[in-house]
Amino acid sequence: MSIGHTLLGLLESGPRHGYDLKRAFDDRFGHDRPLHYGQVYSTMSRLLRNGLVVVDGVEAGGGPERKRYAITEAGITDVAQWLATPEKPEPYLQSTLYTKVVLALLTGRGADGILDAQRSEHLRLMRELTRRKKDGDLADQLICDHALFHLEADLRWLELTAARLDRLAEEVRR
Amino acid sequence: MTSAPLLRATGLDKAYGPTPALAGADFSLRAGEVVAVMGPSGSGKSTLLHCLAGIVRPDAGTIAYDGRDLTALSDRERSSLRRTDFGFVFQFGQLVPELTCAENVALPLRLNGEKRRAAEARAVAWLARLEVDGVAAKRPGEISGGQGQRVAVARALVTAPRVIFADEPTGALDSLNGERVMSLLTEASRDTGAAVVLVTHEARVAAYSDREIVVRDGRVRDAEWAA
Numbered sequence: 558m559s560i561g562h563t564l565l566g567l568l569e570s571g572p573r574h575g576y577d578l579k580r581a582f583d584d585r586f587g588h589d590r591p592l593h594y595g596q597v598y599s600t601m602s603r604l605l606r607n608g609l610v611v612v613d614g615v616e617a618g619g620g621p622e623r624k625r626y627a628i629t630e631a632g633i634t635d636v637a638q639w640l641a642t643p644e645k646p647e648p649y650l651q652s653t654l655y656t657k658v659v660l661a662l663l664t665g666r667g668a669d670g671i672l673d674a675q676r677s678e679h680l681r682l683m684r685e686l687t688r689r690k691k692d693g694d695l696a697d698q699l700i701c702d703h704a705l706f707h708l709e710a711d712l713r714w715l716e717l718t719a720a721r722l723d724r725l726a727e728e729v730r731r
Numbered sequence: 732m733t734s735a736p737l738l739r740a741t742g743l744d745k746a747y748g749p750t751p752a753l754a755g756a757d758f759s760l761r762a763g764e765v766v767a768v769m770g771p772s773g774s775g776k777s778t779l780l781h782c783l784a785g786i787v788r789p790d791a792g793t794i795a796y797d798g799r800d801l802t803a804l805s806d807r808e809r810s811s812l813r814r815t816d817f818g819f820v821f822q823f824g825q826l827v828p829e830l831t832c833a834e835n836v837a838l839p840l841r842l843n844g845e846k847r848r849a850a851e852a853r854a855v856a857w858l859a860r861l862e863v864d865g866v867a868a869k870r871p872g873e874i875s876g877g878q879g880q881r882v883a884v885a886r887a888l889v890t891a892p893r894v895i896f897a898d899e900p901t902g903a904l905d906s907l908n909g910e911r912v913m914s915l916l917t918e919a920s921r922d923t924g925a926a927v928v929l930v931t932h933e934a935r936v937a938a939y940s941d942r943e944i945v946v947r948d949g950r951v952r953d954a955e956w957a958a
Contacts (some may be wrong), residue, residue, distance in 0.1 A: 673952065676945070683938035691914065705935055712934040719947070720771055 572613040572627040743792035752778035754949035765927040767937035770946035785809035818887030822902040824879040826871040833867040857885035877908030
C-alpha cells in the first residue's frame with residue numbers, strides 16, 4: 558500500500574496534524590499494521606518536499622511543535638492519478654509453498670504432510686478472520702473478506718496440488 | 732475438547748457396485764462441535780455423511796451414536812432416530828413444494844406427533860430466528876434460494892436435534908447469502924448445543940467450523956479421532 562497516497566487522500570477532507578493523520582490511518586487501514594510515528598513524519602516531510610502538501614499552521618506547546626498539513630492542488634492531482642491507476646496483479650509464481658513441495662519431492666520426502674499442515678494453518682487463520690468479521694463493522698468485514706478470498710485461492714491451489722502430487726513427483730524426479 | 736464423542740465411526744467401507752466410496756474411514760464428533768468435512772469431488776464426503784446419519788448402511792465398520800450401534804439398528808429404528816435426534820440441510824433445500832414455508836418447518840414436528848397449531852407456532856418462531864418470518868405463508872416456489880435455505884435450516888433445527896447434517900448447504904447460493912446462512916446455522920446450533928457435520932468443498936464455509944477433516948479416496952484424516 559502507498560502510505561504517502563493514503564495520507565494525502567486523508568488530507569483531502571481538511572488540514573490535519575501528523576498525530577490525527579496517524580489515528581485516521583490506523584482506524585481505517587491499519588488493522589494489522591498500525592503506522593509508526595516515524596513513518597508518518599518521514600512521509601509528510603517527503604510530501605512537503607515534493608510540493609504535495611504545505612504546512613498550514615504550527616502550534617507550539619509544552620512538547621514538540623505540532624505542524625498542521627494541508628494538501629495542495631498538485632497533491633489532489635497525485636491522489637487522483639494513483640486512484641485511477643490499476644494495481645499490478647501479483648501472480649505469486651515463486652511462492653515458498655511451491656518451493657517446499659517441489660523440494661520435498663526432489664529429496665524423496667512426502668509432500669502430503671506439508672500440504673496438510675498448510676491447509677490446517679490456512680483454515681486456522683480463516684476461522685480467526687471469520688470470527689473477526691462477525692464482531693466487526695462493515696469496514697472490518699470488507700478487509701477480512703479480501704484476506705479470506707486470497708486464503709481460499711491458496712487452499713484451492715493446495716487441493717489441486719494434492720490431487721496431482723503423484724504426477725508432480727514423477728516429473729521432478731525425472 | 733475432552734468429552735467423549737457423541738458420534739464415532741470406525742473403519743467404514745462403502746462401495747456402489749465396483750466403485751469404492753469409503754475405504755476404512757474413521758470419524759468422531761463431540762457434542763456441540765461443528766466439524767467441516769472437506770475433500771475433492773467424489774472423495775466420499777457425502778457418502779460419509781449419509782452413513783453417519785443412518786441414511787445409508789455401510790458395507791463394513793461400526794458407527795456408535797450416544798452409546799448405540801447405528802449399523803445394528805433396523806431401518807425403522809434408524810428412521811425414528813433421524814426424526815428425533817438428527818436435522819438435515821441439503822444443497823437445494825428439498826422443501827415440499829405444495830406446503831407453505833411454515834408447514835415445511837413444522838413437518839418434522841408433525842411427523843413426531845405434535846399438534847398442528849403448536850407445531851406451526853414453533854415453526855414460525857424458528858423462521859423469525861432465521862430472519863425469514865415474512866415467508867411463513869409462502870410456498871417454496873415463491874421465495875429466493877437464500878430464503879429457501881434459511882427455511883431448510885429452520886426445519887433442521889425445529890426438533891432440537893443433537894446433530895445437524897449439512898451437505899453443501901451454501902453450494903447453490905451466492906457469497907453474501909451463503910455467508911448469512913452459515914452464520915445463522917452455526918449461531919443457532921451453538922445456542923441450542925447441536926453438533927454439526929458440515930460437508931463442503933468451500934474453505935470459506937469450512938471456516939465457520941471448529942475443526943476440519945479431509946476425505947481423500949474414501950479415507951479420512953481425522954486428528955481428533957486418533958487422539
